[in-house]
Amino acid sequence: MSDAMNIVVIPDGPLKISNADDVYFDGEAQDVPVDVYLCRCGDSKRAPFCDGAHRAVGFSGACERAPAGKIRVWEGQTLRTFFNADACMHVYSCKPLKALRAQEEAGDAEAAAEIIRVVGTCPSGALSYEAKTDLPEPEVKTAESVIDIIAGGEIRVKGAFAINTPLLDRMAGDKATLCRCGRSKSKPWCDGRHKGRKDFR
Numbered sequence: 001m002s003d004a005m006n007i008v009v010i011p012d013g014p015l016k017i018s019n020a021d022d023v024y025f026d027g028e029a030q031d032v033p034v035d036v037y038l039c040r041c042g043d044s045k046r047a048p049f050c051d052g053a054h055r056a057v058g059f060s061g062a063c064e065r066a067p068a069g070k071i072r073v074w075e076g077q078t079l080r081t082f083f084n085a086d087a088c089m090h091v092y093s094c095k096p097l098k099a100l101r102a103q104e105e106a107g108d109a110e111a112a113a114e115i116i117r118v119v120g121t122c123p124s125g126a127l128s129y130e131a132k133t134d135l136p137e138p139e140v141k142t143a144e145s146v147i148d149i150i151a152g153g154e155i156r157v158k159g160a161f162a163i164n165t166p167l168l169d170r171m172a173g174d175k176a177t178l179c180r181c182g183r184s185k186s187k188p189w190c191d192g193r194h195k196g197r198k199d200f201r
Contacts, residue, residue: 005145007163007178009188012061014040014050015155015178021144026151038147038155042182042194047201048149057182065185071169076104078112080130081119087126087168089154089177090192094118094127123156124177124190128170152201154190155180163188 008016014037017023023030025048030036037050041059044051053059065086072083081097096118103111112135119127145159155178165188167173179187181194194200 005161009165013054020147023147025149040180042200061187063187078133082128082170084126084168084170087124089124089190093121125171125175153194
């Protein structure tokens with residue numbers, strides 16, 4: 001699409017997504033209009049789409065937890081990596097980083113490239129990195145604007161997007177995870193609390 005993907009967080013209401021190249025729910029492509037409204041309260045009978053249930057359940061879209069504002073920094077020999085806990089949704093794709101960092105500190109030339117790859121798998125943008133020395137740039141494919149809605153989970157935004165709420169520190173604006181269960185303390189961002197909601201699809 002020629003127009004950039006735009007996300008509007010409607011106060012105490014759904015997410016309005018405009019100009020996404022593709023929208024998937026539970027791995028299946030959805031035939032949707034240019035503007036699509038996604039449920040944020042977690043009670044829609046038309047999940048993942050909004051059916052107005054937020055009004056009946058008294059959904060509040062307010063962020064309950066004040067951002068900590070502190071970025072954790074790890075200084076390696078060739079890389080500096082950053083972690084923003086306020087953006088994290090706890091899918092733990094970062095588990096290999098501890099061992100990889102030890103390898104990088106010990107001079108393993110391939111560890112830095114693997115750290116970059118692992119950082120790139122973080123769906124929320126909580127992880128990022130800076131090269132401290134000249135490193136080969138990873139191959140970056142031009143990404144389409146995709147909304148990937150996980151059944152019983154979050155909305156994954158992939159590709160450049162604009163949103164009407166401030167991005168968290170060090171979020172790059174080309175990936176994010178958004179809450180749709182209604183329970184996140186970091187709305188509109190997902191914090192993984194959907195895992196405690198057994199009735200949620």
